[in-house]
């Protein structure tokens with residue numbers, strides 16, 4: 266992930282030359298430098314994680330760790346992990362910044378016993394879906410209702426705007442990095458739809474703020490999915506469909522097939538509510554991507570190029586919506602197209 270967060274503020278040495286001459290010279294030098302660096306600026310390959318080969322099942326590696334280590338046991342969690350302060354809470358877990366062997370880690374504790382089933386489902390999903398798309402599992406203890414994961418200091422996507430607003434992150438608050446985040450997001454959905462545990466639907470996302478709270482921003486400005494407590498299985502060959510919860514859903518963030526179809530005069534009845542498939546995730550992609558693109562210079566230009574694919578995501582008929590892979594391909598094309606035009610436009614200016 267080099268080239269993602271570097272700053273380009275290296276100063277040039279000054280010499281004693283006549284002011285006008287010096288100005289001209291340095292302008293020429295700057296132009297030449299700029300010209301040479303354009304490719305590097307715009308076409309730097311994103312997301313190359315050196316040595317990111319994953320550990321065997323049941324093992325983890327994080328940060329600067331050289332070797333893979335087995336998931337921590339109950340005993341190790343109890344004696345080696347020191348809880349520091351609470352950093353988050355949802356319906357199922359209370360999350361604490363903690364310390365393990367001088368490393369920062371995240372300790373999640375079940376917050377209410379009624380939610381134990383969701384907690385255990387989330388743990389099964391974390392175990393089975395370990396990959397670059399999912400937060401790294403470090404250990405767990407079912408007896409104590411605890412899960413230990415890698416800590417990400419930038420927190421969830423809920424605080425993306427506040428994070429990018431900080432002066433030290435101004436250099437990554439660009440349409441390029443924001444489109445890259447949208448690509449990460451769609452890659453995660455694509456992974457869940459073709460996961461080692463089958464086609465999984467991201468159910469814990471009935472509104473935008475809730476959805477954002479399930480994903481973490483890494484220090485390298487990429488995304489991982491963190492909360493996997495509601496990932497039911499779709500199996501098209503056996504005709505298995507899903508429902509996200511047992512309550513009536515409202516609003517236009519959720520897909521139209523998730524709404525009660527029988528009108529206001531018929532009271533909601535979960536038994537009569539039809540089930541649906543992974544295309545509900547596709548319906549939500551334009552809203553999440555648009556949030557990720559934000560309102561910086563170039564955001565609207567990207568939105569304009571994504572208009573058609575996003576319109577297709579909002580098809581009333583689920584089967585007519587594109588796949589996550591289709592969307593990802595389009596995002597990549599748009600990123601390359603806009604990079605190429607920026608390079609040639611800037612070259613013309615010089």
Ligand SMILES: Nc1ncnc2c1ncn2[C@@H]1O[C@H](COP(=O)(O)OP(=O)(O)O)[C@@H](O)[C@H]1O
Pocket residue numbers: 352353354355356357358359360371373400414415416417418420421478479481491492494
């Ligand atoms: N590994 C982590 N690093 C940093 N913050 C985290 C981490 N895990 C969770 N959090 C914070 O805690 C919040 C709640 O976590 P989550 O797993 O979504 O709990 P719940 O299942 O109750 O919704 C997240 O939205 C995020 O702000």
Ligand SMILES: *[C@@H]1O[C@H](CO)[C@@H](O)[C@H](O)[C@H]1NC(C)=O
Pocket residue numbers: 266267314315327328329483484485
């Ligand atoms: C970020 O990338 C560097 C290498 O570029 C890697 O060593 C580090 O583990 C990554 N950090 C995270 C949080 O992914």
Ligand SMILES: *[C@@H]1O[C@H](CO)[C@@H](O)[C@H](O)[C@H]1NC(C)=O
Pocket residue numbers: 426427430
């Ligand atoms: C970003 O910073 C500006 C100025 O410092 C402030 O007015 C604005 O409210 C901030 N936005 C967020 C989302 O924190």
Ligand SMILES: *[C@@H]1O[C@H](CO)[C@@H](O)[C@H](O)[C@H]1NC(C)=O
Pocket residue numbers: 462463464500501502503
């Ligand atoms: C889906 O269903 C088919 C037919 O019933 C079965 O063979 C297959 O194993 C199922 N796939 C998953 C991931 O459960």
Ligand SMILES: [Mg+2]
Pocket residue numbers: 355356469478479492
């Ligand atoms: Mg959550």
